[in-house]
Amino acid sequence: MHCKWEYDEICTNDKSPVCADYCPVPNDPGLCRFEEPYTDLEYIRAKLGDAELLAQIAEECNELAHASLKLRRVLDGTNPTPVTEEEAVAAFSEEYLDLILCLHVFLESGETPDELTAKLRRWCERLKAKEAGT
Secondary structure (H helix, E strand, C coil): EECCEECCCCCCCCCCCCCCCCCCCCCCCCCCCCCCCCCCHHHHHHHHHHHHHHHHHHHHHHHHHHHHHHHHHHHHHCCCCCCHHHHHHHHHHHHHHHHHHHHHHHCCCCCCCCCHHHHHHHHHHHHHHHCCCC
C-alpha cells in the first residue's frame, strides 16, 4: 500500500501530525487517518514521471509499428513468415493496448477502460516489485 502523501518514506501531508516525518502507511495500511491510497494510474505516474512515460510511449509506438509490419507481411504473403495470421493479429492487438494504456496514464484520461484494467494492475505490480527489490 502506498499513500499519495508519501515521498521517500516521508509524509508530505501538511494536515497530518507526522508531516515531514516517517510515513507509516507502507508498513501499516489503515493506521493513518490521513491516508489516501493511490489508484494504480496515480501510482505509476508518481513513480515514473512524464519523461519516463514519454519514453515508454515511444517504445510502445515502435513495438506497434513492428507488429503492424509483421501483420502486413502475413496478410500480403509476398515475403513469407512463419507467424500465423492469428498470432500476428494477437501481437498487433497486444501492442495496440499497451500503447493505449501508456497514453491513458500519461494523459490521466479518467476512468480506466475494462480492457486496460488488468494491464494497468500488472504494470503497477511490476513497479512495486522493483521498489521492493524482488
